Amino acid sequence: MTELENCMESLIKVFHRYSIEDGDAKTLSKKELKKLMENELPTFLKTQQNPKTVDFILKDLDQNKDDKLDFEEFLPLVVGLSMACEKCYMLHEKKKTKK
Template structure:
């Protein structure tokens, strides 16, 4: 697999790892999204000052208003962070150092 294909697979695998934990197995609840962000995007969370970050994210992304995020709704969130990460290089510096 190419590097980009691996990245795409990782996004899918990570999404489903958290989505399947409870309730609807194919969507992320608020609790599951919070856990995903805490475990997989710690530097993003650090960059957010307000405590209602997760709630705000769900509100912004939840197109069909079921209070859960399916993969299609989740993807723009990852894309948004990726763009921010590319613009503010320091934000992902930490993660790059780990590899």
């Protein structure tokens, strides 16, 4: 598999590793999302001072207001973080070429 194919597989596997834990295996409950973020996005979570970060994120991503995230609702989190990371990457690359 290519790097991009591996990446898409990882997204699906990571989501389902947590979504399967309780109740509906197709969705992340708040508890499952919290666990996913604590284990898979520890660096991001540490930068967030507010203990209610996971609640805010769930509310923000939960399109159909069922207090759960399906895979489609989960992906914008990865997109948003990737876009933020890419901006840092570009700044870093700019600095490197200036040296």
